[in-house]
Amino acid sequence: MKKLAALTSILLAAPLFAQPAAPPPPPVTVAPWIHALRDDALANDHYAWDITEGLTTEVGQRMAGTAAEARARAWSVARLKAMGFSNVRVETFDMPVWVRGPESAEIVAPFPQKMVVAALGNSASTGPAGVTGQIVAFDSVDALRAAPDAAVRGKIVFVDHRMMANQDGSGYGQFGAPRRQGPTLASQKGAIAIVVRSIGTDHHRNPHTGVMTFADGAKPIPAGALTIPDAEQLVRILGRGQPVTMRLRLESTTIAAAQSGNVIAEVPGRDPSLAPVMVSGHLDSWDQSTGAIDDASGVAIAAAAAKRIMDAGRPLRTIRIVWFGAEEVGLFGGNDYLARHGKEPHYAIAESDFGADRIWKVDSKLGEARRDEARMIGAALAPLGIVTGSFDEAEGSDIGPLLASGVPGVGLSQDGTRYFDIHHTPDDTLDKVDPAQLRQNVAAWTAMLGVLSGGIEPNARARR
Amino acid sequence: MKKLAALTSILLAAPLFAQPAAPPPPPVTVAPWIHALRDDALANDHYAWDITEGLTTEVGQRMAGTAAEARARAWSVARLKAMGFSNVRVETFDMPVWVRGPESAEIVAPFPQKMVVAALGNSASTGPAGVTGQIVAFDSVDALRAAPDAAVRGKIVFVDHRMMANQDGSGYGQFGAPRRQGPTLASQKGAIAIVVRSIGTDHHRNPHTGVMTFADGAKPIPAGALTIPDAEQLVRILGRGQPVTMRLRLESTTIAAAQSGNVIAEVPGRDPSLAPVMVSGHLDSWDQSTGAIDDASGVAIAAAAAKRIMDAGRPLRTIRIVWFGAEEVGLFGGNDYLARHGKEPHYAIAESDFGADRIWKVDSKLGEARRDEARMIGAALAPLGIVTGSFDEAEGSDIGPLLASGVPGVGLSQDGTRYFDIHHTPDDTLDKVDPAQLRQNVAAWTAMLGVLSGGIEPNARARR
Numbered sequence: 068m069k070k071l072a073a074l075t076s077i078l079l080a081a082p083l084f085a086q087p088a089a090p091p092p093p094p095v096t097v098a099p100w101i102h103a104l105r106d107d108a109l110a111n112d113h114y115a116w117d118i119t120e121g122l123t124t125e126v127g128q129r130m131a132g133t134a135a136e137a138r139a140r141a142w143s144v145a146r147l148k149a150m151g152f153s154n155v156r157v158e159t160f161d162m163p164v165w166v167r168g169p170e171s172a173e174i175v176a177p178f179p180q181k182m183v184v185a186a187l188g189n190s191a192s193t194g195p196a197g198v199t200g201q202i203v204a205f206d207s208v209d210a211l212r213a214a215p216d217a218a219v220r221g222k223i224v225f226v227d228h229r230m231m232a233n234q235d236g237s238g239y240g241q242f243g244a245p246r247r248q249g250p251t252l253a254s255q256k257g258a259i260a261i262v263v264r265s266i267g268t269d270h271h272r273n274p275h276t277g278v279m280t281f282a283d284g285a286k287p288i289p290a291g292a293l294t295i296p297d298a299e300q301l302v303r304i305l306g307r308g309q310p311v312t313m314r315l316r317l318e319s320t321t322i323a324a325a326q327s328g329n330v331i332a333e334v335p336g337r338d339p340s341l342a343p344v345m346v347s348g349h350l351d352s353w354d355q356s357t358g359a360i361d362d363a364s365g366v367a368i369a370a371a372a373a374k375r376i377m378d379a380g381r382p383l384r385t386i387r388i389v390w391f392g393a394e395e396v397g398l399f400g401g402n403d404y405l406a407r408h409g410k411e412p413h414y415a416i417a418e419s420d421f422g423a424d425r426i427w428k429v430d431s432k433l434g435e436a437r438r439d440e441a442r443m444i445g446a447a448l449a450p451l452g453i454v455t456g457s458f459d460e461a462e463g464s465d466i467g468p469l470l471a472s473g474v475p476g477v478g479l480s481q482d483g484t485r486y487f488d489i490h491h492t493p494d495d496t497l498d499k500v501d502p503a504q505l506r507q508n509v510a511a512w513t514a515m516l517g518v519l520s521g522g523i524e525p526n527a528r529a530r531r
Numbered sequence: 532m533k534k535l536a537a538l539t540s541i542l543l544a545a546p547l548f549a550q551p552a553a554p555p556p557p558p559v560t561v562a563p564w565i566h567a568l569r570d571d572a573l574a575n576d577h578y579a580w581d582i583t584e585g586l587t588t589e590v591g592q593r594m595a596g597t598a599a600e601a602r603a604r605a606w607s608v609a610r611l612k613a614m615g616f617s618n619v620r621v622e623t624f625d626m627p628v629w630v631r632g633p634e635s636a637e638i639v640a641p642f643p644q645k646m647v648v649a650a651l652g653n654s655a656s657t658g659p660a661g662v663t664g665q666i667v668a669f670d671s672v673d674a675l676r677a678a679p680d681a682a683v684r685g686k687i688v689f690v691d692h693r694m695m696a697n698q699d700g701s702g703y704g705q706f707g708a709p710r711r712q713g714p715t716l717a718s719q720k721g722a723i724a725i726v727v728r729s730i731g732t733d734h735h736r737n738p739h740t741g742v743m744t745f746a747d748g749a750k751p752i753p754a755g756a757l758t759i760p761d762a763e764q765l766v767r768i769l770g771r772g773q774p775v776t777m778r779l780r781l782e783s784t785t786i787a788a789a790q791s792g793n794v795i796a797e798v799p800g801r802d803p804s805l806a807p808v809m810v811s812g813h814l815d816s817w818d819q820s821t822g823a824i825d826d827a828s829g830v831a832i833a834a835a836a837a838k839r840i841m842d843a844g845r846p847l848r849t850i851r852i853v854w855f856g857a858e859e860v861g862l863f864g865g866n867d868y869l870a871r872h873g874k875e876p877h878y879a880i881a882e883s884d885f886g887a888d889r890i891w892k893v894d895s896k897l898g899e900a901r902r903d904e905a906r907m908i909g910a911a912l913a914p915l916g917i918v919t920g921s922f923d924e925a926e927g928s929d930i931g932p933l934l935a936s937g938v939p940g941v942g943l944s945q946d947g948t949r950y951f952d953i954h955h956t957p958d959d960t961l962d963k964v965d966p967a968q969l970r971q972n973v974a975a976w977t978a979m980l981g982v983l984s985g986g987i988e989p990n991a992r993a994r995r
Binding site: 120123124125126127128135174178179180181183270271272273295296299300303304307356357492493494496497498499 | 584587588589590591592599638642643644645647734735736737759760763764767768771820821956957958960961962963
């Protein structure tokens with residue numbers, strides 16, 4: 068809708084082209100050292116790859132609140148210290164942990180066959196015996212919502228959707244409804260379980276997990292995601308017109324209180340009285356993959372850019388790196404940071420959490436008074452082919468509440484065309500990261516930090 | 532090597548271009564009705580899709596010797612009869628059946644993490660406790676062969692390889708050695724188990740299974756395939772230089788004698804005294820997918836082409852359709868057909884067993900006396916963009932022994948670029964079949980059958 072409105076205003080404006088226009092703003096000038104740092108990152112960065120490769124290889128999956136995530140924090144502290152950052156620390160917090168158990172799905176009748184399923188985060192457990200029931204199918208959450216309870220009660224709900232891949236990742240919000248709302252709706256109508264078509268855009272036998280939360284009063288039921296080939300198979304089987312029976316086994320356990328934490332490191336600024344620039348990603352991953360694009364690459368990009376500034380000299384403002392814990396299962400790390408630091412001033416904040424493919428757009432929300440600074444970020448990134456987008460937007464999952472509270476932010480949009488092929492599946496592995504595109508990310512973040520950190524005082528090494 | 536030799540002969544021949552050349556053979560003329568049948572199949576065929584979709588949906592996986600394969604035979608008999616074929620029958624045979632059980636792999640040290648593995652067919656069972664051992668890695672079967680027994684004894688062997696995707700599917704022979712020879716070599720050297728990099732060309736967390744056989748005297752050991760992302764992860768972990776310990780659980784059982792069978796149907800020729808033309812594919816699949824490209828599409832293409840000839844009129848020669856059983860686990864169906872029918876004359880034989888992507892080349896081995904007929908097949912297929920290849924080659928897994936015994940054959944080569952991304956994985960599902968390329972296959976097979984079946988007598992329906 069927003070795009071349509073913009074187009075309409077261009078079309079309506081066409082007859083006015085002959086009128087005197089407002090003078091264009093004077094060009095902003097990007098310092099040559101920012102161009103140089105950006106291009107050096109584009110050609111030579113290895114920090115981001117080294118972090119992504121190291122974290123995924125030496126730790127692997129990093130499910131929030133588990134021993135694996137604790138190993139990831141220890142790994143991160145050691146790595147960030149070894150890279151020369153200051154004030155490296157962990158801010159821990161407690162959280163409940165949902166732990167996946169054995170899981171399987173099979174069509175019992177009319178055409179017996181196994182399917183591939185993954186429980187959604189916070190699914191109830193079927194126990195080892197599983198549950199067996201007739202499938203009742205809906206092509207959307209709205210159709211499920213409209214169904215009479217009697218049509219659903221005692222059955223296993225299946226909710227389909229038609230999400231397609233888009234560069235900007237749009238679709239995940241709307242088409243993710245089966246996962247987010249489906250379980251609560253199915254429970255409220257008396258279903259014994261729910262399976263959804265994986266919220267994704269690929270055609271592989273790898274299910275897409277993801278968190279969901281039962282609304283207050285809704286009794287938790289087993290909830291899983293079928294792979295997209297299996298969901299399409301189920302639709303074909305249902306299309307034969309006979310009752311379809313599924314046996315579903317989704318075992319899981321919940322640990323009431325476990326520990327997670329945010330890992331924080333800094334590049335101290337020349338003027339400690341100034342508010343810091345915060346760059347971030349999240350350290351935890353889902354449990355079935357090494358979380359290479361979600362979000363090892365994100366923490367790597369943020370830290371690599373800060374490292375490249377640090378190597379070049381001392382920035383005016385402190386750069387703070389935050390590797391959030393427990394993002395996937397409910398933004399626990401972001402909320403903990405908000406509680407501890409939400410009242411402190413931040414000069415700007417940004418998060419990388421949409422994979423490792425090229426950045427194509429930069430949005431920002433620095434406020435009207437800092438419009439030239441926002442334009443300068445656009446000018447610094449334009450040689451990478453990055454479009455300057457809105458001056459009134461920025462986003463990021465962990466930093467969302469901070470942004471909403473008015474903290475200035477920048478949003479570097481990654482190409483999401485491939486993202487939901489891989490997102491939250493066992494397939495999120497290092498081979499999905501393209502080193503050249505990863506370097507482009509670091510180049511963009513370095514240039515952005517060059518602008519936001521307020522200028523560097525070249526250090527001895529950089530002056531050589 | 533063969534291709535290099537051909538290139539060399541072209542280069543050597545270059546100076547001779549000015550010499551008088553042998554006169555080109557007179558052009559062959561393809562009957563207009565063959566062009567018409569081919570183009571109608573290309574535009575309109577639905578038989579192949581209907582069979583592929585029906586078999587994969589209503590039966591699903593069809594592991595040889597199991598109840599699922601028996602259901603597939605019953606489904607096939609009903610479908611082939613409903614399509615109007617004659618002499619629809621099953622020729623059964625007995626065979627041993629290896630049945631997959633629970634399976635898992637994990638790195639125990641130095642970086643604990645799970646990996647995704649599938650047992651290879653005929654793997655020994657680890658039992659529920661699994662086996663745990665240190666990994667000893669080799670980058671090829673030759674390196675394993677060269678290793679001293681002491682380096683292998685008591686360990687879990689890992690064999691890597693570098694197979695890449697090729698249009699002609701080459702690479703599977705050479706780079707499949709870890710699966711075919713690795714287990715025997717590892718066993719002979721005293722290994723407790725072996726894992727290989729999946730014999731495939733994708734980067735998904737879906738392992739490629741496949742059959743292997745222990746050589747006489749080699750004690751069966753557990754043998755599995757890691758997914759390619761996991762194999763690459765293992766290589767990175769090994770690269771850290773610390774001893775790597777894996778726990779491997781590959782449970783399986785073997786049933787000494789179960790039943791499989793070949794499903795046979797015919798289009799009776801006008802002259803029953805003439806040898807039949809046989810077209811084929813295999814009905815069984817591996818157990819982890821619905822076997823859409825391996826080989827539901829193959830049986831579908833062969834039958835769809837025969838159906839299109841039958842709909843057009845009565846061919847001079849009988850067309851025999853054979854849907855082989857138990858190909859994947861050791862060519863049991865092909866061998867049974869050979870034992871029963873190997874002495875009977877066949878005018879020509881062909882098999883479709885390389886997916887559903889476009890045919891790009893036609894080879895044949897009809898003998899010198901039938902060169903014009905072979906050229907006519909090439910001419911009939913050229914409008915589809917299909918290259919005429921060798922006049923001395925034909926291939927097919929089930930029909931290999933028949934071809935080797937001198938039976939004339941035709942080989943329609945499918946584009947294999949994507950084939951080994953999917954082959955023998957859980958990902959071999961209907962969505963991998965491109966309906967347009969499937970129709971191109973049927974068009975080519977129909978035109979080939981138009982030539983080989985010796986001309987049709989248009990039937991009443993076709994004359995309308």
